[in-house]
Amino acid sequence: MTDEHVLDAQAVQGQPGPAAVGSGGAPVVVTPSAAGVTAPEVVLEAVGLTKHFFVGRGPVRRGGTGMGGMRRSLKAVDDVSLELRRGRVTALVGESGSGKSTVARLLAQLYPRTGGDIRLHGDVVNVHGGKAFRAYCRRVQMTFQDPFASLNPVHTVRYHLTRALKIHGHRGSLEQALRDLLMRVQLTPPDRYIGKFPHELSGGQRQRVAIARALGAHPEVLLADEPVSMLDVSIRLGVLNLLRDLKERLQLAILYITHDIASARYFADETLVMYAGRMVEGGDSETVTQLPAHPYTRLLIDSAPDPDRLLPVGVGSGPETDAAGEPPSLIDPPSGCRFHPRCPLALERCKSLSPPRFDIGDRPGHWAACWLYEEPA
Numbered sequence: 409m410t411d412e413h414v415l416d417a418q419a420v421q422g423q424p425g426p427a428a429v430g431s432g433g434a435p436v437v438v439t440p441s442a443a444g445v446t447a448p449e450v451v452l453e454a455v456g457l458t459k460h461f462f463v464g465r466g467p468v469r470r471g472g473t474g475m476g477g478m479r480r481s482l483k484a485v486d487d488v489s490l491e492l493r494r495g496r497v498t499a500l501v502g503e504s505g506s507g508k509s510t511v512a513r514l515l516a517q518l519y520p521r522t523g524g525d526i527r528l529h530g531d532v533v534n535v536h537g538g539k540a541f542r543a544y545c546r547r548v549q550m551t552f553q554d555p556f557a558s559l560n561p562v563h564t565v566r567y568h569l570t571r572a573l574k575i576h577g578h579r580g581s582l583e584q585a586l587r588d589l590l591m592r593v594q595l596t597p598p599d600r601y602i603g604k605f606p607h608e609l610s611g612g613q614r615q616r617v618a619i620a621r622a623l624g625a626h627p628e629v630l631l632a633d634e635p636v637s638m639l640d641v642s643i644r645l646g647v648l649n650l651l652r653d654l655k656e657r658l659q660l661a662i663l664y665i666t667h668d669i670a671s672a673r674y675f676a677d678e679t680l681v682m683y684a685g686r687m688v689e690g691g692d693s694e695t696v697t698q699l700p701a702h703p704y705t706r707l708l709i710d711s712a713p714d715p716d717r718l719l720p721v722g723v724g725s726g727p728e729t730d731a732a733g734e735p736p737s738l739i740d741p742p743s744g745c746r747f748h749p750r751c752p753l754a755l756e757r758c759k760s761l762s763p764p765r766f767d768i769g770d771r772p773g774h775w776a777a778c779w780l781y782e783e784p785a
């Protein structure tokens with residue numbers, strides 16, 4: 409590691425990665441590659457990542473009975489493990505409130521974590537602002553869902569990009585670097601955009617400026633939190649194609665946060681599914697979206713608009729699609745499998761025992777945290 413990459417890091421050579429430490433201890437191989445193909449290098453990984461937010465104390469009941477007055481916490485993320493690899497896109501999919509954006513903020517070191525590790529090239533990283541945080545940001549950048557809110561409305565594109573270049577220690581001509589950034593995100597000719605304010609740009613152009621600003625740091629990892637969900641449908645594809653182009657040309661490791669599992673199939677190499685703060689399924693995107701194993705993933709897919717599906721959602725597509733109801737409260741989440749109150753296939757043990765990850769066995773690296781896939785003893 410170079411000096412700027414020290415980051416209060418503690419070397420953890422020789423420890424197993426998440427492939428060996430799936431929840432419940434089940435052997436899990438979260439590899440994007442088909443058998444026999446070497447997977448690209450892991451750049452950033454989370455191992456057992458946990459985040460609980462303190463949300464005050466419960467109401468005190470008369471007589472002091474029950475849980476009244478006790479500290480309560482919102483269990484936003486529980487025991488999440490993932491790997492981001494060079495030149496690969498990993499989609500993290502789930503409905504609102506599932507914890508996926510919190511995972512991205514934890515990986516960006518914007519929140520302190522309650523438990524687990526974040527490793528950059530195998531080294532545990534735990535930064536709390538200052539020089540170490542800036543050094544980490546140089547390597548791990550994040551873009552946000554609302555590009556308008558993430559750009560200062562009183563400053564031009566020139567200001568946003570040159571500021572990023574200066575902060576991250578760019579040497580050489582700022583003017584040339586500014587133009588290169590705009591070209592890289594396909595805002596051409598650059599002169600047309602350099603002097604514009606955020607309100608003079610379309611949503612897609614603002615998101616491209618936000619991406620250009622992130623690229624100003626020359627990161628290895630880009631955490632893209634719902635990068636297209638606030639854009640018109642007609643321009644979403646252009647931004648996703650841009651991210652794919654950057655992944656290939658710059659060999660970025662990209663985490664793509666989305667609630668749209670259909671776009672994950674199109675855009676991502678691997679897909680991970682989150683429900684109520686926990687990871688429930690993972691594998692290569694084609695397998696997870698075409699052969700979903702977890703009942704919640706099936707629900708997500710059946711809920712996605714599909715012009716090829718002639719029948720209404722839930723009609724004639726099996727009992728798995730009948731899951732209804734709302735996501736649970738994360739202050740007092742269901743015991744056992746957190747999906748069990750909504751799961752039409754729930755077994756008795758699902759109410760009390762949290763399922764570990766089980767290998768599905770249909771494709772390498774495909775797993776689900778569901779008791780239905782437990783091998784008979």
Ligand code: SF4
Pocket residue numbers: 702703704745746747748751752753754755758763777778779780
């Ligand atoms: Fe349904 Fe049980 Fe599987 Fe959870 S573990 S998804 S409740 S079958």
